[in-house]
Amino acid sequence: MMENILNALVLLANFLVVPGLAYGSQLALGALGVTLIYGILRFSNFAHGETMAFGTMAAILATWWFQSLGISLGPLPTALLALPVGILAAMVLVLTTDRLVYRFYRKQKSSPVIFLIASLGVMFFYNGLVRFVIGPNDQIFTDGSRFIVTAREFKKYTGLNEGLAIKTTQGITVVAAVVIVAALFWFLNKTRSGKSMRAYSDNEDLALLSGINPDRVVMIAWLLTAALATIAGTLYGLDKSFKPFTYLQILLPIFASAIVGGLGSPIGAIAGGFVIAFSEVTVTFAFKKFVTYLVPEAWAPDTLLQLLSTDYKFAVSFAILVVVLLVKPTGLFSGKSL
């Protein structure tokens, strides 16, 4: 009996907790970028998914270059080494975009809706750019060792029926997310620039009166966003695979994460990312085997016990979004302040 319970728990850890943690970290990093832009520039950046795609693409190209030079990180994927290149490329891209597109509307004090439409145009452009350079197809760029713990090792070690596999990319994703979030919060709470950003987001006029340079704040927000987007995108690409179209689709869960947590609230974005990720994984998980372990044999279910087929995972983020909009439109952490 005890063994059955352990088996059931390991099953849950393998198919629910580990993938949920990894996916949640990716969403949280993505949602942080959306929330930063919302907090500082006050619009929902629809081009964020494509910024992720662009940064990832640059990282992939750098990875291939490093690979051709024979540089590698041993067991870790080379893409980690290429990340700074990707981040730099994304930074150049978003700063150029801001200079050419958004700055004009900022000077005009246009309404957020105009920014939003401009971001649609930017999204279109990035989308074409990414496909133009790397093509619309799947690109695989993982190397190094695939697993930290394989299912077989785990079974041998514990003697259980169920194995627990942790992919290297999943481990890296979670560790990277923790490090980056810690660094971001340190930056926002302890440094002068970070504090000025929070002040600007809280009350623009007051911040301007106290001598905060708005151009600098906006620039830092874009730089942070580019870095976050590239990291989130590269981790997602390492974990699943890189395909430009998926970065268009991931926009919805990312927005849902940011809104669930409260647009403009970094801590909310992180919480939202995990809420969305775990709901998605749980709702599309087939509980048949899990229940079979726990109930007497005669009661074993003959259906999959899957709430929703995986094709509808977007419906999960949407449903959560709807509930939040109906019940608490400001999100869990009452957003609109950094």
Place this chain on the structure above:
Amino acid sequence: MTINRRNVGMFALMALLITIVGVSQSWSVALAILNLCLISSIMALGVNIQWGYGGLLNVGVMGFAALGGVAGVLVSMPPVANAWAAGGIGVLIALVVGLITIVAAAWTYNKLRGTGSYQALTVGAIVVVGYFAMRWFMDPAVDAIEAVESAKTGYLGGLGLPILISWAVGGVFAAGAAWIVGKIALGLRSDYLAIATLGISEIIVAMLKNEDWLTRGVKNVNGIPRPVPYEVNLQRSEYFQKLAADWNMSIIDLSSITVKLCYAGLFAIVLLAILWLSERALRSPWGRMMRAIRDNETAAAAMGKNVTARHLQVFVLGSAVIGIAGAMLTTLDGQFTPTAYQPLRFTFLIWVMVIVGGSGNNWGSVLGGFVIWFFWIEAEPLGLWVMDVITAGMAEDNALRLHLLNSAAHMRLMMMGLILLLVLRFTPKGLIPETRR
């Protein structure tokens, strides 16, 4: 609107462009472009109703167009008797259960307002129980339906009615979906509507791809009945053969042109009707109120206008127009292909049309629909030609040259993004600016 020479000139120029394609490429190609231009214009009109009149951002045009498309299937395809016998009752019961669940949840939600977590728990329980009850009826019925000759049918089929009816039905479907989304997201921050529409459109398309019992999913529905004659029948008729001989045309060309002209006539009637109604609405006191709300919500609300209700109204109306256009598109294609619904093609392209044409001006949207669709189609040969010229100096098997030629198709996306940004920046009023009244 006073007759403006500049505007008439632009429409004339557009007609000239299509004529040039007709003469230089072929009339069949020109008419194919014209037909899609007409449909695009109607979609753009729908978005213009939402954005131009109401200032509402709909980023889910694709979903509403797809709902219109599915109406084409559900209205016009012949019913599959065996599938109905196998699981029709089960599906109907499941749908009724689902409906009851929603009504019960909404009723309880309102009834228990203000009771905090008690309300949340009760509504949650109702939804969960209702969902499982629905699945309990649905799953076996769906399996039974999909087992019926899955290579040929495997779905319930439609009602077997004339397809023209589906245009209205498509509008109703889209309006229904818009009402639900609007109820949830309107009255909140403007971004929320954009994100909610993005979500609903993804879900609608996911459903159409996966609910095989309804739409055959990715197996597509082919051979949707036409409202116009078939080429083969035309070619057989003696009158037609004589006509072809008299005009010294190949009978195949003549028949295909005739069919396309029939479509163009039908689409033009719908376009003109919607355009006329929109213009009437814009000039009416209702249109004046909508502009007042768009330009200053606070002031309009202070004047006693119910801003959220008007927004909902205009959002539903615009979506209905998009739904009609979606049904027309399925009619023209003669098939329903869920995988064809791509956000870039169905949402953002329509947005470019509205912005370029001139938001707030119906004629502008129509012109935008024509111009953008024309260039969207003609940009492919054009882009290829440009790439060919640029890379002409390179060797035939140069890797860069091959890459550029292969990627020329993606240039279109970049161009469209660029056009949207440039127009938004330098001529935000568009080709035909909104008339000041």
